[in-house]
Amino acid sequence: MKAAFRNAYCFTLSRYSINPNPTILHLVPAISTFPSLPSSVFKNPPFRSPVTATLCSTSMASGDSDAPQTSPSLEKQFEKFRVQLEDSGSLRERIRAVVLEIESATRLMQASLLLVHQSKPIPEVLEKAKTQINVLKDLFNKLAEVVRECPGQYYRYHGDWRTETQMVVSLLAFMHWLETGTLLMHTEAEEKLGLNDSDFGLDVEDYLVGICFMSNEMPRYVVNQVTAGDYDCPRKVLKFLTDLHAAFRMLNLRNDFLRKKFDTMKYDLRRVEEVYYDVKIRGLATSGDSVEDQGTQGQP
């Protein structure tokens, strides 16, 4: 029973968000006055009942001639609503289940990455963290599949995976930077998570917030690197963060969450500048220019 019901439901649900079937339109003649719609106009899906039968106008002045019970069309409509909402509720539960798994994979990745602050060699740390990327890729694809059941409603449920996605992006970007010294681009991030499909992509604002979270890690990383004896790190990080901040300044932001996160970036930049200054004036940094030729790869 559920299968047939679900088909009908999805057909109608899709009517509420997008109409993939444009043929419905030429069944509807130009409707200038509403609500007089003869029921024959509609191509009735299974449970779009003859609600329009009740459109016959009952004169208000004629007094209490109507039966006191709820009009059947009212009940039918709300029953339909209840079913739809239950379905969307169960979809949301499935989404949340996948998101919980994403969260746990993210935690594992984050825990391995934290080792860079303890000066574990980068390739080793990255190796461990990278194993989670596949897990995440699979999970995001699973999520995409679930959401694909109701096309066009990515943003209806987007809030349920927004924060987790932002965290994932920040970790991926941090890993990318540790490996290459450059910024992970939006398209690259999408690729890593296997989200190049158009219907379930990586939201640009999520990506940008993730990048801001990544920049929040920089001051701590730099401080610990210097403590461990890497005096070249501040220069590299400073350059990177300056470029990043400059790039972000190109954006026109509203006063929303993204803006707040971007605002924290300048404090990160300041702290890195201070570390760089501390290292430089004490002559601890090796001369800046000669290092550049050796490439920007991190620790051996």
Place this chain on the structure above:
Amino acid sequence: MLNSSAALFRRISVSWLMAPKFKPRRLPPAADPALPLQRSTKLARTMSTHSSIKDAFSTYADYLNALNEKRERVVKASRDVTMNSKKVIFQVHRISKNNREEVLEKADKDLAAVRDLHIFRLVKELQGTDFWKLRRAYSPGVQEYVEAATFFKFCQTGNLLNLDEINASLLPLSDPSLEPLQINLLDYLLGLADLTGELMRLAIGRISDGEVEFAERICRFVRDIYRELTLVVPLMDDSSDMETKMVTMLQSVVKIENACFSVRVRGSEYIPLLGTGDPSSFLLGVSEVEL
């Protein structure tokens, strides 16, 4: 499962190694002439990461600008929808036994105008995923429109305008090649909650004018809506604002019920206008007095 993910991992790691952007020895933006220049854009991006960040961010900037401008247009359209729907509601409130036809006719025209002028703007802006992405921008307007449309429909026919009907009326606004804007279930239900408030005002007002049957009909209608909604509201996405509306709705229902009760109990004492045709009134036959 494990095999496939291991294979996937190998495939990914190989592609990483092959992608130029992951070349281990990479130079900073100052181009090293010794590095062989290839014509691939990926390598060009690697060579000048600095400008590639700028390029990428200028695309992000364009995206955000377009999104924010669209959002602004949607908000403006939504405000106009709200304002004009409210006018329709006030128009319908002017209804009484005597002027029913003209009031409803004007309301019908005004409602059509809201639809054709302002909702039309929403239709133009919102496509595909924008329906949900920008929902916070247009939801208040759509709710108000639903409120106005259902209010009008009730006064005209005594029935609830269904979501399907209201969406059908919006179909002509859309270009057949585009996805039609369809009011979603949530906005419809939120609008319905506001409708009950207006119906409460209408009922109280009609009682003062002596139209007790109309008020009682409103009472039954609102009770039905409230009852149906109790089953559906807890299932809604972010049901918290709807839950508060339900509290208000129950208060409205109770107000109407109390007003109807007062009329019944104090029927003979109740003097809407001196001189009434109500057979139960002791003022039957008394001539009307100018107030």
